[in-house]
Amino acid sequence: MLRIKEIRLLLCFGHRYRQLRGDAVIELHLNVIAAERLDVGVEVDLALVDVEAVLLFNLLRNLLCGDGAEQSAALARLCGDADGLVLQSFRNTLRCFAVDGAHRGEGLLNTVVSHLVEYQYGRGNCHLLLHTKCCNLPVFRDLGFHEIARVEGQVVFLENRPHGFESYLSRLQRGHGRQAAIVMNANPFTLGHRRLVETACRENDTVHLFLVSEDVSQFSFSVRKQLVVQGTRDLHNLIFHETGSYLISTAVFPSYFFPSSEAITQIQAALDCKVFLRIAQALDVTSRYVGQEPFSPTTAVYNEMLRRILPEHGVTLREIPRFSADNTVISASKVRSLLSEPQSQASRLIKLLPPTTYQYLTGAHLIK
Secondary structure (H helix, E strand, O other): OEEEOEEEEEEEOOOOOOOOOOOOEEEEEEEEEOOOOOOOOEEEEEOOEEEOHHHHHHHHHHHHOOOOOEEEEEEEEEEOOOOOOEEEEEOOEEEEEEOOHHHOOOOHHHHHHHHHHHHHHHOOOOOOEEEEOHHHHHHHHHOOOEEEEEEOOOEEEEEOOOOHHHHHHHHOOOOOOOEEEEEEOOOOOOHHHHHHHHHHHHHOOEEEEEEOOOOOOOOOHHHHHHHHHHHOOOOOOEEEEEOOOOOOOOOOOHHHOOOOOHHHHHHHHHHHHHHHHHHHHHHOOOEEEEEOOOOOHHHHHHHHHHHHHHHHHOOEEEEEOOOEEOOEEOOHHHHHHHHHOOOOOHHHHOOOOOHHHHHHHHHOOOOO
């Protein structure tokens, strides 16, 4: 039985809250799916209790029961002044594990991780992924996890399926000749994306286009895929793939979606590069195409990691200058910004979008 000084529950929408105080604190963070997002969290402080890991998640379920809320993520964290037991569950991903020195040797980590795995299975998440420090790899191997990729001395990316990533690789359609790859979110698909794909298709026999498949963007995956497929229908040397949990996902690269420090972004971007290299090797990809990034700090860091890492493994990085319309750099963020403005932006948007994207936005009444 572990003595906990305080339990603090934070129900929040799209935000992470962190508070470390007292000798030991457990925080449960929930990203709750709802029709609208709130900008603030709702805090509930509970009295001093004795609790085991299993009780934490029973408590979690009880709190959500009856109000119709659907849990999409949970974080349970036990912290001391510096180190502590840290466990995080987000969707099907477990991250950030450490055990305070005072509790090491008690089997606490095994107990909590085992319960988290059971809990995730109960939610229907049978494919689990996690990040941990490289030095902790033997521990998680003993718990049934298998390495996908690592940034040496920093972080290792694991899954609970012995051949999960290999199975993903085996399902990827192969190409021929000179082969290149593009990874894009296309939120939404713009003329800038179109020109990037055109350039890659013109310079290669086969282009593998990986579309970020997680639904954490303004436009859903199904809509983004529809717009990309329709907007590139005339390019016949293009092969489409879904990234799943392996490329630019909340599992391997959460900083792409949620703001983080530059140091964390660098490590996660490097890890994503290592995963991509395994895919490139399986598909005989020798070059990757990206657009130059003048605006997004996260994407700029990502491109820098690609620039450093890919050539060391025989993959060329092709950075294509951003395309412009009326002296305005074309970007998905610019399109989203125009869509959010109350006055009609049709005349400006039509210059930034392929006809198929423009027609979709018009038909969906997103352009007034």
